[in-house]
Amino acid sequence: TTHYLFIVVVAVNSTLLTINAGDYIFYTDWAWTSFVVFSISQSTMLAVGAIYYMLFTGVPGTATYYATIMTIYTWVAKGAWFALGYPYDFIAVPVWIPSAMLLDLTYWATRRNKHAAILIGGTLIGLSLPMFNMINLLLVRGPLEVAFKYPRPTLPPYMTPIEPQVGKFYNSPVALGAGAGAVLTVPIAALGAKLNT
Numbered sequence: 001t002t003h004y005l006f007i008v009v010v011a012v013n014s015t016l017l018t019i020n021a022g023d024y025i026f027y028t029d030w031a032w033t034s035f036v037v038f039s040i041s042q043s044t045m046l047a048v049g050a051i052y053y054m055l056f057t058g059v060p061g062t063a064t065y066y067a068t069i070m071t072i073y074t075w076v077a078k079g080a081w082f083a084l085g086y087p088y089d090f091i092a093v094p095v096w097i098p099s100a101m102l103l104d105l106t107y108w109a110t111r112r113n114k115h116a117a118i119l120i121g122g123t124l125i126g127l128s129l130p131m132f133n134m135i136n137l138l139l140v141r142g143p144l145e146v147a148f149k150y151p152r153p154t155l156p157p158y159m160t161p162i163e164p165q166v167g168k169f170y171n172s173p174v175a176l177g178a179g180a181g182a183v184l185t186v187p188i189a190a191l192g193a194k195l196n197t
Contacts, residue, residue: 007053007062011069014049035137039130042094046070046129047122050100054117060108063121067100089141090150095132099125 050063071093078091103121110116140146 007057007066008069010049010053011066012073014045014070035130035134038094039133042096042133043099043126043129046096046099047103047125050103050125051118051121054103054107055114058112060104060112063100063103063107064097067096070096086150087146090146092136092140095136096129098132099129102128 046067050066053066054060054062056062074093078093081091082088102124103117106121106124107113107117110120
């Protein structure tokens, strides 16, 4: 149980960490211009995190579990942006699960060979994730219209056609505290489990 709790916490924080590695959520105004950066950062984040925890547990399926947590957490973020007044199509949630399933399938098909999982599974993630997310982007309705009406709140002033009044909370001490608290739950949970045994 502690192992899977650890995976949940790290998957949630991995989702937050990708903000600094590219668009962790597809903002429609940057969706096409940052697609390469997004693909590299997301493929790396999924491959490193999912492979690490899949080998940590030794159970095929852990990678999909990891990707599912990231997906759920991102949909929660999408809902939060929607609640702040942004349109539903302003954010397109990245597609991690199919690529993670390919990684799990590789691990299972090679009889839990960790080297094959890293080489073959990692390659499959790198090849499939951009493809799945390109399909995802094609489903966004009127990206340019949304981009100019609801610009990304972290854009510099000279690139912001309309100044939004919501969504400026990335540099919040509250967000930093929440992240630190989430990270601290891992050793606390491990300590609690140790005390109970």
